[in-house]
Amino acid sequence: MEVDGRPVSCHEAAIMKKILLAVAAIALASTGCQSTGSCDRFAKADANKDGKLTLDEANEYIVIGVFESLDTNKDGKLSLSECAVEGAPETVKDFQKRDLNKDGTVTREEAVAYGRKHGMVRKAFPKADKNHDNSLSREEVNSFYGSKEGPL
Numbered sequence: 001m002e003v004d005g006r007p008v009s010c011h012e013a014a015i016m017k018k019i020l021l022a023v024a025a026i027a028l029a030s031t032g033c034q035s036t037g038s039c040d041r042f043a044k045a046d047a048n049k050d051g052k053l054t055l056d057e058a059n060e061y062i063v064i065g066v067f068e069s070l071d072t073n074k075d076g077k078l079s080l081s082e083c084a085v086e087g088a089p090e091t092v093k094d095f096q097k098r099d100l101n102k103d104g105t106v107t108r109e110e111a112v113a114y115g116r117k118h119g120m121v122r123k124a125f126p127k128a129d130k131n132h133d134n135s136l137s138r139e140e141v142n143s144f145y146g147s148k149e150g151p152l
């Protein structure tokens with residue numbers, strides 16, 4: 001598997017899988033949800049409630065989703081050991097790329113900033129944005145994922 005012509009480590013592939021699942025979850029949730037309404041992920045991702053997702057909104061929602069699933073001790077920071085098995089060189093590199101201030105932990109802000117520049121959402125977004133208005137409607141999210149077998 002390759003992204004941008006460079007090989008992707010197993011760890012990165014695992015992270016991507018999680019991200020893709022999160023993206024798929026948004027699509028699924030927007031097809032309708034039971035009573036509570038709390039599981040409407042599209043609405044949750046739509047921070048300013050204008051019915052559309054901007055790149056920043058989609059990125060932040062998905063990055064935070066992945067972040068929280070990795071932050072096993074819930075301290076709001078990711079340590080290297082939370083991200084992966086320590087000692088794998090690729091994993092260490094991936095981690096260091098996200099740790100912008102080099103303090104040995106990745107915060108939500110750092111993860112979101114990294115995602116904004118390099119994340120999957122950035123690549124998927126233009127493809128899903130059919131009418132090129134730089135935002136995704138529910139319909140665009142649904143048709144993007146509905147047209148594919150897997151999450152992406």
Ligand SMILES: [Ca+2]
Nearest residue numbers: 046048050052
């Ligand atoms: Ca919005």
Ligand SMILES: [Ca+2]
Nearest residue numbers: 099101103105
């Ligand atoms: Ca840091």
Ligand SMILES: [Ca+2]
Nearest residue numbers: 129133135136
């Ligand atoms: Ca659009």
